[in-house]
Amino acid sequence: xxxxxxxxxxxxxxxxxxxxxxxxxxxxxxxxxxxxxxxxxxxxxxxxxxxxxxxxxxxxxxxxxxxxxxxxxxxxxxxxxxxxxxxxxxxxxxxxxxxxxxxxxxxxxxxxxxxxxxxxxxxxxxxxxxxxxxxxxxxxxxxxxxxxxxxxxxxxxxxxxxxxxxxxxxxxxxxxxxxxxxxxxxxxxxxxxxxxxxxxxxxxxxxxxxxxxxxxxxxxxxx
Amino acid sequence: xxxxxxxxxxxxxxxxxxxxxxxxxxxxxxxxxxxxxxxxxxxxxxxxxxxxxxxxxxxxxxxxxxxxxxxxxxxxxxxxxxxxxxxxxxxxxxxxxxxxxxxxxxxxxxxxxxxxxxxxxxxxxxxxxxxxxxxxxxxxxxxxxxxxxxxxxxxxxxxxxxxxxxxxxxxxxxxxxxxxxxxxxxxxxxxxxxxxxxxxxxxxxxxxxxxxxxxxxx
Numbered sequence: 001x002x003x004x005x006x007x008x009x010x011x012x013x014x015x016x017x018x019x020x021x022x023x024x025x026x027x028x029x030x031x032x033x034x035x036x037x038x039x040x041x042x043x044x045x046x047x048x049x050x051x052x053x054x055x056x057x058x059x060x061x062x063x064x065x066x067x068x069x070x071x072x073x074x075x076x077x078x079x080x081x082x083x084x085x086x087x088x089x090x091x092x093x094x095x096x097x098x099x100x101x102x103x104x105x106x107x108x109x110x111x112x113x114x115x116x117x118x119x120x121x122x123x124x125x126x127x128x129x130x131x132x133x134x135x136x137x138x139x140x141x142x143x144x145x146x147x148x149x150x151x152x153x154x155x156x157x158x159x160x161x162x163x164x165x166x167x168x169x170x171x172x173x174x175x176x177x178x179x180x181x182x183x184x185x186x187x188x189x190x191x192x193x194x195x196x197x198x199x200x201x202x203x204x205x206x207x208x209x210x211x212x213x214x215x216x217x218x219x220x221x222x223x
Numbered sequence: 224x225x226x227x228x229x230x231x232x233x234x235x236x237x238x239x240x241x242x243x244x245x246x247x248x249x250x251x252x253x254x255x256x257x258x259x260x261x262x263x264x265x266x267x268x269x270x271x272x273x274x275x276x277x278x279x280x281x282x283x284x285x286x287x288x289x290x291x292x293x294x295x296x297x298x299x300x301x302x303x304x305x306x307x308x309x310x311x312x313x314x315x316x317x318x319x320x321x322x323x324x325x326x327x328x329x330x331x332x333x334x335x336x337x338x339x340x341x342x343x344x345x346x347x348x349x350x351x352x353x354x355x356x357x358x359x360x361x362x363x364x365x366x367x368x369x370x371x372x373x374x375x376x377x378x379x380x381x382x383x384x385x386x387x388x389x390x391x392x393x394x395x396x397x398x399x400x401x402x403x404x405x406x407x408x409x410x411x412x413x414x415x416x417x418x419x420x421x422x423x424x425x426x427x428x429x430x431x432x433x434x435x436x437x438x439x440x441x
Contacts, residue, residue, distance in 0.1 A: 064305055089307035100302025102230075102293050104237040113233075116226035117308045161306065 017042040017077055017165055017196035018063065024071030025058055032058040034220045036072070040198070042164075045191050047207045048200040050217035056200040057097060059217065060167045063198070064094035077164055077196075093163035095171055099150045100157060103143040107134050107153050110142060114160050124160065132156045132182065147174040155186065165196045172203045184210060227308070227316025234293050235320055241289060246328060249282035250335045257339045264341050271342035272401035276357065276394060278336075279329045284383050286328070287365040290321055291373035300439060310436035318366040318431070325358035342405050349413075353400045356420050360393030363427035371438050393427070396420035 016039050023036040033055045040046050048056050061067045063076060065085045074081040076088045101110050111125040129138040132152040142150065151174050158166060171183045180203075187210050190197050201207045208214065216223045235242070256274040260267050294300035303313060330351055337343045344350060368385045372378040400416040 066301055066305060086307050089305055092305075094305060096298070098298035098301070100299050101297050102234065102299050103296055104234060104293060109233065113226070113230045114306065116229065117303055117306050157302070
């Protein structure tokens with residue numbers, strides 16, 4: 001059975017952001033994802049829920065091409081996940097459990113490194129730091145940051161990529177109430193720009209107000 | 224590649240205290256080796272090139288393994304790959320930075336060798352050139368193997384086990400060339416050893432750059 005998110009927004013008319021068929025990924029003998037089939041229209045916000053260890057992070061890491069699927073066929077924004085990995089990576093940004101930050105560099109230097117690897121100018125780094133509430137701590141080393149501040153900086157890293165598909169894995173974790181509002185605002189802005197957003201979260205009530213639809217995983221399978 | 228190199232040099236600058244510690248380790252190794260030979264100045268001078276390269280080799284395992292510490296701490300390397308960044312550019316950025324660090328370390332160990340082994344030479348430019356070429360032979364495969372072992376337990380043991388057999392030809396050429404510069408070159412064979420060393424460097428740098436993507440990707 002194909003699990004399809006219904007959507008009537010104009011952005012949905014542009015096609016599918018994700019088309020996953022019988023996706024499977026295992027760690028050793030244990031299948032973290034099994035027979036996962038779903039489609040997500042472009043420009044929508046999808047909430048992905050499920051208990052700890054249900055496969056949410058694995059699903060996001062597969063979609064971001066951080067790990068390869070063992071089974072199934074997946075296209076992301078029309079690109080094959082295996083054969084056209086570089087094209088997928090250019091269009092996708094992942095907010096992971098791992099911050100992807102260099103501890104010994106400052107917040108600003110971390111974003112400059114990303115800008116230089118993306119080949120974009122570094123002019124946007126300052127405003128972006130201010131946008132995530134780190135304007136005054138931009139020249140401090142990441143090693144001095146709290147968990148919430150690291151999460152904010154990781155968010156800035158995602159925004160710097162200007163993705164067409166944003167995969168936000170537990171975006172509210174470790175954040176204060178102001179941070180929660182920041183995440184909500186960013187998700188709304190991304191959606192307004194036509195970006196497809198997948199949010200893996202335990203904040204079901206909050207995220208359901210932003211999401212066009214929801215998907216639930218348990219034991220690596222879709223419910 | 225420029226972006227990757229800039230990032231590597233910035234990371235190295237932030238951990239410059241580590242460089243000092245590695246230098247002290249290398250200098251201590253040279254001192255301990257000299258104890259093994261005894262006070263015979265002629266024998267000390269004869270073995271000076273070999274001990275210089277052994278000191279640099281042992282020190283290199285520390286710097287090479289350390290060069291991936293920041294990359295693995297928050298999976299920063301994975302973050303760069305997903306941007307996307309070309310794995311070859313990431314490799315050459317890190318390998319060049321490691322080469323610069325090892326060349327600097329080798330150059331800093333030369334005065335220690337001269338003092339401990341009475342191994343002075345007036346061909347200092349040739350000696351520095353050989354140190355640079357030899358360091359290139361260590362850093363290219365060293366960066367690849369450091370990436371391979373960065374995520375496994377016992378990496379400090381595994382890295383030398385994998386690296387040392389592979390770099391024997393480059394190490395041998397480096398020792399011979401250094402020895403000829405210090406002790407004299409009556410048979411005019413220095414050029415042959417330098418060409419051999421440069422050839423190994425070219426092979427290592429080309430092959431390791433190609434293999435790096437396969438090593439660091441899932």
